[in-house]
Amino acid sequence: MGVVVQNINRAEKSVVDAFSKGRYGVATVHEAQGRKGLLAPGIRPIYQGAHVAGTAVTISAPPCDNWMIHVAVEQCQPGDVLVLAPTSESDAGYFGDLLATSLIARGVKALIINAGVRDTRDLTEMKFPVWSKCVFSQGTVKETLGSVNVPVVCAGALVRPGDLIVADDDGVVVVEREDAADILKKSQEREANEDAKRKRLAAGELGLDIYDMRGRLAEKGLNYIDQADLD
Amino acid sequence: MGVVVQNINRAEKSVVDAFSKGRYGVATVHEAQGRKGLLAPGIRPIYQGAHVAGTAVTISAPPCDNWMIHVAVEQCQPGDVLVLAPTSESDAGYFGDLLATSLIARGVKALIINAGVRDTRDLTEMKFPVWSKCVFSQGTVKETLGSVNVPVVCAGALVRPGDLIVADDDGVVVVEREDAADILKKSQEREANEDAKRKRLAAGELGLDIYDMRGRLAEKGLNYIDQADLD
């Protein structure tokens, strides 16, 4: 503990920007990378409708101590997303409108925190999105060191500094920095593929037929009976 | 497992439509049928303001396996509501915008699921309401059979195929198919009765007097004292 890693390597800016521009959603990215990297479903946005793609600046912080956020702000660049994981469970309100003001001034896009947040009305008006475990005003202290830009486990997912973070109404997913370009391509393909299927489904075709499932269902023994035969 | 019951008996269409038209709420219907049939409060709508009344097509699905939704779609008719209960606890995202597209094409009104849902931004824009245990993007597989249109326990409530489902911002309630007409009548009576009381309460009359509670409270021993006597 007590380490700040400077000059981290970040996922490539043009790739990250493409995730933002395409508004590739959490579900899409999660699928595109083989169904990994999701943060636990308890991490929820404080308001609906935000979509964010950015590079992680990570914080490993003691429970109920937000000192390291101040340290982390200095390490942030435009396009970053702050990711805070307490070293043990905490619902304290580490973050409010003053810190958001500071982050906005540095071009930071969002906060992901496995703990509490406060001043949510202000944050909503400022359009600074936060995904958090809870909303809680409990104040924190500035007494104990943590670390900035070390790998952290946040809400069950491993996040390394510089990794790509995508967050929307569905939650948060992390993509390893080195894989971002590959996953962008796969996300684009997936969306294209889904568009074609969406049209067929909207026209009334069944998934059973589009995905050719009937044979395999029968083989597994699926048994169609009539309600009248049960009565 | 592995059974699909076809041609189920549904609650009568005209009755179901009357629930929709009258927008009878979950609280009203729950009271009208003697305070039963509520799904647990953890089942929440993905957006506010939806009201749905429809007939249940039920799915008993393995955890993290959404294959049976595709099977169930074929069994759906306009006015149905899909109800999915996993056979053991799951927070996986069984359902997203593609399946919603398919259900809308068949006239299905909503999904009730004791598990996760994803693509919630899309679903909100499509105005396809979902009541779920959580929002989570975790992908599911298509490997193991479940059953369609068998009785299921969903979030603590027994739901049989064809039963009436009513859902709104307050949650979800199920009415046995055979009772739907009777409960419609009782819901209408209850609302009429409440209107009269609402007017009296709005005029400043007390429930204590409207419901004639003072005698019974005194009999039970309710004791009025003055703060000044305690100081």
Place this chain on the structure above:
Amino acid sequence: MGVVVQNINRAEKSVVDAFSKGRYGVATVHEAQGRKGLLAPGIRPIYQGAHVAGTAVTISAPPCDNWMIHVAVEQCQPGDVLVLAPTSESDAGYFGDLLATSLIARGVKALIINAGVRDTRDLTEMKFPVWSKCVFSQGTVKETLGSVNVPVVCAGALVRPGDLIVADDDGVVVVEREDAADILKKSQEREANEDAKRKRLAAGELGLDIYDMRGRLAEKGLNYIDQADLD
């Protein structure tokens, strides 16, 4: 049990009104009074955007029994906030639109309840804010006495009759009646102080410098290293 205390002493009206007018938030008030008095984060508003400051009329009620709410209504004055704590855990729906109609007629501003609420669509339209543990339609009975205007522990916080309640999107905080004027002053000072800091942070100054943290961080042993040195 079974006591109703009448003519309680309330936090001074002009002070309470000043909290409303200034819209001092829960986080601010919590800090101003030395970080105490918060209700647990599970108590959430049924809709976003409400801000309330009022004087507590307290209810200690049996689980799943809302009789005492009717008794409490009679004790309410304009500007009060009803605070209900069940004597054991309950998620039942103690409160709906009829009781809200009655409370509005008496000038009551809000309900804080460590249990369930129903008719939330109506309550939202009526603009009667409720902070509750859950939304659930489960009906309650009127069988067992509780007490009104006795000290209660609600969601982990001690609330005495007449105490000041402040609630907003961040949750709920209670201020002891006798301290309200003092905490108003401290809340005002805190907001003024924050305004100055907000301007500096918005201009890009770092909290590290504004709060003069660098020395103490170094003293604690914070260690800056370069990513390149780790690779």
Place this chain on the structure above:
Amino acid sequence: MGVVVQNINRAEKSVVDAFSKGRYGVATVHEAQGRKGLLAPGIRPIYQGAHVAGTAVTISAPPCDNWMIHVAVEQCQPGDVLVLAPTSESDAGYFGDLLATSLIARGVKALIINAGVRDTRDLTEMKFPVWSKCVFSQGTVKETLGSVNVPVVCAGALVRPGDLIVADDDGVVVVEREDAADILKKSQEREANEDAKRKRLAAGELGLDIYDMRGRLAEKGLNYIDQADLD
């Protein structure tokens, strides 16, 4: 509500006794009947080592009201197991040593309750096993009717009067009354089958070989690599 069904049909006594004598466990019975009927894992025994098989006498009780237990006692016969499901979530202590004394006098074997229990030290000394949601002393009232021997949903499982209940350190499973003899046979076969496998596994044979899994794993694409190739 308010119904007591008398003279229910119970699973056949000789079959139930065979489950007790063979000490067929919850996991075995659950598997033998096709993986259904489990109560949720939150239902835990108050002490370790008990095994019970008996016929269900069911109680649908209001939250925090144990009146119906007294009514149910009269309906019990030797070999029964009492199953109590509150109509809404409750952690109250419905049951303690006096009621256990009464049940023991009637030959009842155990209590399954989706709520709280108290006097657990006494119950342990009396060797009266209880599977409950929690241990909590909160007293209950006797004010509101419920029903006895109606179908209930208890901790997510449908239990009908007379159904077979099996409970051990792993939890609780319900077997439909009509299926008990069939499931006994399948449980016996399963145990016999497992004994053979247990011997092979104890001798060091791998499940991969015993169950002939290698081919199917390869077909699915399982890829064996060496750590040295990753370094």
Place this chain on the structure above:
Amino acid sequence: MGVVVQNINRAEKSVVDAFSKGRYGVATVHEAQGRKGLLAPGIRPIYQGAHVAGTAVTISAPPCDNWMIHVAVEQCQPGDVLVLAPTSESDAGYFGDLLATSLIARGVKALIINAGVRDTRDLTEMKFPVWSKCVFSQGTVKETLGSVNVPVVCAGALVRPGDLIVADDDGVVVVEREDAADILKKSQEREANEDAKRKRLAAGELGLDIYDMRGRLAEKGLNYIDQADLD
């Protein structure tokens, strides 16, 4: 915060000793004092079989900071029970075998803590009972002041310094210092009364008859029907 109250008034020693000697249980004491004072059911003993009655020395501690325990030890007398409530939710391990050694040296009987405890194997062997929210080794810091011997809300119950604490396998209950002698008498009466009923129940009499419930059940409309009439 930051206050240590010395020379508190404690519940009378002879009365406290009588609770210990009589081993009056939590359920009995809770009932004897009118069903109040229970800590939430999540507070569980680290081992089974302990019974404790003692006088509360209270600690209001910051989350994840156990400094105040050291301060509190000095305030303890033989027969005391330490009660720790964090100012916000914490599962950290505030307490282990070293602190237990210190408390035993001062004659302290137990710890009640709405947070975590560690070294539970050692504590069990030392026979120092702890009732806690969880078992967790997470270390705490010694950075921020709290208070000793101020009123605290611990797991939902108000505990004042010097109050009587009774704890057993059923959980923990607090009795106001001034009421201890009265509640002792009522606990004794209750136990005597229960003994008589226990004998009658053991002899096979029904609670329905002992408590004369049949008339009131009929009046409420309880309806006995026969299973054969339903088939």
Place this chain on the structure above:
Amino acid sequence: MGVVVQNINRAEKSVVDAFSKGRYGVATVHEAQGRKGLLAPGIRPIYQGAHVAGTAVTISAPPCDNWMIHVAVEQCQPGDVLVLAPTSESDAGYFGDLLATSLIARGVKALIINAGVRDTRDLTEMKFPVWSKCVFSQGTVKETLGSVNVPVVCAGALVRPGDLIVADDDGVVVVEREDAADILKKSQEREANEDAKRKRLAAGELGLDIYDMRGRLAEKGLNYIDQADLD
């Protein structure tokens, strides 16, 4: 997914054995390595009194699918501990007495699983310890590949193949393979240091004096007052 890494590097056997022989507890090891590596407190042993130190063989498994356990068994050596993390939340019973028999035959010491376990009575009698999220009999399938000996996040902690696992009544901690020898030394030192303190505390010395806390407490502003001055 679908990778099995063979011939992993394990923490050195003599070091692991020294942890076992010294029975260094989870709390000690956690402190010795700077307070990291703890699994969440929800992971509990199925019986009390076990202590295990071993090298991790990791499994990343789909929810409700235990196929990979069979694959992992083949990769196990004497002294290993199996660590299973589902890719999404699951309470299914992945593991029972047959798999335990197989693991014992290979010299495996324990299972750590962020999901359910069954046959706990048998496992207890076999003295095969399991630390799990819950006890639940729900059967699993063998349909979908996972991976063996890849890094996993298990109950919030990153576990890499070959890492040292220490588990006891307090829970589970992971030590990075490369650090094991260093942490052994620090654990030994810590225990020695604690022995000295234990003696002084047992003799009645206060932590306030042993750790020389009085000055710093005064400096922070701790204020001693007398109860009599408050009355």
